[in-house]
Structure formats: C-alpha cells, structure tokens
Amino acid sequence: MSDLIDVDLGDRSYPVLVGHGVRSELATVLPDGVRRVALITQAHIPWTVDPGVDHEVITIPDGEAAKSLTVVEDVCRQMARSGITRGDVVLGVGGGVVTDVAGFVAAVYHRGIRFVSVATTLLAQVDAAIGGKTGVNLPEGKNLIGAFWQPSAVLCDTETLATLPPSEFRSGIGEVAKYHFLGGGALDALDLPAQVAACVRIKAEVVAADELEGGRRAILNYGHTLAHAIETAGGYDLRHGEAVAIGIAYAAEVARRLGRIDDERVAEHRRVLAAYDLPMMIPAGLGDEELVALFAHDKKSIDGLTLVLDGPEGVQPVSGIDPSVLVESLAAVR
Ligand code: NAD
Numbered sequence: 001m002s003d004l005i006d007v008d009l010g011d012r013s014y015p016v017l018v019g020h021g022v023r024s025e026l027a028t029v030l031p032d033g034v035r036r037v038a039l040i041t042q043a044h045i046p047w048t049v050d051p052g053v054d055h056e057v058i059t060i061p062d063g064e065a066a067k068s069l070t071v072v073e074d075v076c077r078q079m080a081r082s083g084i085t086r087g088d089v090v091l092g093v094g095g096g097v098v099t100d101v102a103g104f105v106a107a108v109y110h111r112g113i114r115f116v117s118v119a120t121t122l123l124a125q126v127d128a129a130i131g132g133k134t135g136v137n138l139p140e141g142k143n144l145i146g147a148f149w150q151p152s153a154v155l156c157d158t159e160t161l162a163t164l165p166p167s168e169f170r171s172g173i174g175e176v177a178k179y180h181f182l183g184g185g186a187l188d189a190l191d192l193p194a195q196v197a198a199c200v201r202i203k204a205e206v207v208a209a210d211e212l213e214g215g216r217r218a219i220l221n222y223g224h225t226l227a228h229a230i231e232t233a234g235g236y237d238l239r240h241g242e243a244v245a246i247g248i249a250y251a252a253e254v255a256r257r258l259g260r261i262d263d264e265r266v267a268e269h270r271r272v273l274a275a276y277d278l279p280m281m282i283p284a285g286l287g288d289e290e291l292v293a294l295f296a297h298d299k300k301s302i303d304g305l306t307l308v309l310d311g312p313e314g315v316q317p318v319s320g321i322d323p324s325v326l327v328e329s330l331a332a333v334r
Helices: 022-029 068-083 098-113 123-126 158-163 167-182 192-209 216-221 224-233 240-257 263-275 288-297 324-330
Strands: 002-007 014-019 038-040 054-060 089-095 114-118 133-138 141-148 153-159 305-309 316-318
Touching: 002 288, 014 022, 014 192, 022 114, 022 153, 038 068, 054 068, 054 098, 068 133, 089 098, 098 123, 098 133, 098 141, 098 216, 114 123, 114 133, 123 158, 123 167, 123 192, 133 316, 141 316, 153 158, 153 192, 158 192, 158 316, 167 192, 167 216, 167 240, 167 263, 192 216, 216 305, 216 316, 224 240, 224 288, 224 305, 240 263, 240 305, 240 324
Parallel strands: 014 153, 038 054, 038 089, 089 114, 114 153
Antiparallel strands: 002 014, 133 141, 305 316
C-alpha cells in the first residue's frame, strides 16, 4: 500500500510516493529520457536503490559539516569528471542533509538539472525533502546559501525508517507533532506510513499555496522560534524535533495569553506532545533575556517579534507581540 501525493505547482508539479518499500518504484518516477544518474548519499545509510540506468555513486560526509560549499564543489567536480550532463539527474538518497546538498547541487550544476530524492529519515520525509528548499551552511550561519529548486519526484520509503537511530526518529516525530496543529488532527492514531502521508499532504498543500515562502509557508515554522533560540544558545542535548516540541508548548502559552486560544486548546497541545513522549520544558540555564534577544534575531522574524501562533483561524504569523507576554509565557514552560 502506498500513497501518491501531488505537489501542485502547475507544469512543475511532482509526485511524492509514501509507503513501505516504495524505493522499488524509483525507476518509474525518473524523468523520461534520463541516461545517467548522479546518486548522492552517505556511507552509513544502509539502503541501496536501483535507478535502473547507469549511475555514479557519490558519498558526502555525515552531519551539518557536509552542508558546505566545499562539499558542493567536490560533488560537482566528481559529476563533471564522470560526464554527467544537463539531461541527467541528481538523485539524493538520505536524510535532510543529503536532500539539501543534492538539491542544491542539482540547482547549480549546469545552471540546473533535474533532481529526485529518496528520503530515508522521518524528518526528511515529512519536511526537508518536500518543497524545494535546498542549500548549505556558511560559518556565519545555517542555510545561508541556497536555492528554491523543486524535485521531479520524491520517494518516502517508510521501510527505511526501521534502521534510523532512535534519536533521529525523535527529531522527526517533533515535526510530525507540529502537523497536528496545521490541520492534521489526530495523527497519533494512525500507523507510521499514514502519518507520513498525512504530513506530506499538508506540506504539499502549503508549498503549492506559497512556493517561495512569501506568506503562508511561514506556518511550517510553528514552534521553531523558541526551538531555533534554544539551538542557537547551544550546549543542550536536544534533537531538533525535541526543541520544536518545546517551542510548540511555548507557542500555545503565548497564544493563550493573547486570547487566541483557550485552556482546552493548550491542554490539547500538551496531550499531543505527551503522546509522542516529547519534551515540553525549556532546559535549565537559559535565561529569559537571552531567549527573547534570540527571538528577535530569528531570520523568520518579519518585523521584530513575530511568532507563528495558533488561533481562531488556525496557525498564523503574529507580529508586534508585547515582550512582557513573551517573558510571562516562558515561565509556563519552565
Ligand atoms: P541527517 O540528514 O543528518 O540524518 C541523520 C543521520 O541519520 C545521518 O547520520 C544519516 O546518515 C543517518 N541516516 C539517514 N537515513 C538513515 C536510515 N534510514 N537508517 C540509518 N541511518 C540513517 O538529518 P535529518 O534530520 O534528516 O536532516 C537535518 C537537515 O535537514 C538539517 O540540515 C536541516 O537544516 C535540514 N532541513 C531542511 C529542510 C528543507 O526544507 N530543505 C527542512 C527541515 C530540515
């Protein structure tokens, strides 16, 4: 059983196939006329795929350090040496690091060639691999270099998640929890492939409505302002999804203080996070002033203090929040 979800972008629309074992469908989703594939992956990803055409495997290092212009140059040079041309395809097989790097390579090699990915982490399946945001880091900050470059197809093979280390699984489940509040409803009642498909459906709809992140796409950052602040402050043993979970619990507290949601809805946030065994409390040692200062530096802030908050019309970016409300709400997640 698999789900086929369309990311509707007119003549650049593409399918996302979700299900157990869907990597075996790879040859059927490659664009027509492809002769060769540059298959970008990492050494420790224990899954192989068969594109059904001649392919060159290129491995990149593990972790955020792989998201660098040096790695992009190395990969492009290997592709040039092996004769990958404009009509060929970049295939990323891995988590968000691989799909971000491979997608960016596809965006810039020969001024842009086609890109397909097989997402093998939960975070990549429900988030990173869908929507065309690609890029690498600079020493000055994460994801500062990049391009919007939509794939031609994405395969989310939930079988590959069986080998994911538990901490990486938790990182993805924090994003799954987020989708509950973006219209997903009771996702925790579904099995894993159905959960992934439901998340992809929401992300696909948001991306189709706002491909270049001019407005609505900001809702995908629900819970991320506090999460980024905790991550920027550094030194805490939390996965991204765990930081997002704390950020979601906090966003609910801010929304309640602004009269946007009631106590029952805050309790619903807590129930969902608890159902996934996700944390809801800020780690000890992070001061209010430090956190609020970091909120203002969040690159998603539009004018000063903007947070994505739940409310009567669903989750939306809200600007001009009184800093005293932000500080009071921090106390509720300590
Ligand atoms: P990751 O890509 O680093 O993968 C985590 C680890 O799991 C790696 O060591 C990887 O080799 C390994 N791995 C991957 N698949 C595996 C499998 N099936 N079995 C065993 N091990 C496996 O981490 P991630 O959480 O997938 O992605 C994080 C990155 O995604 C960040 O750089 C973030 O900026 C980016 N991201 C991008 C977007 C976007 O829209 N482009 C959205 C969210 C996150």
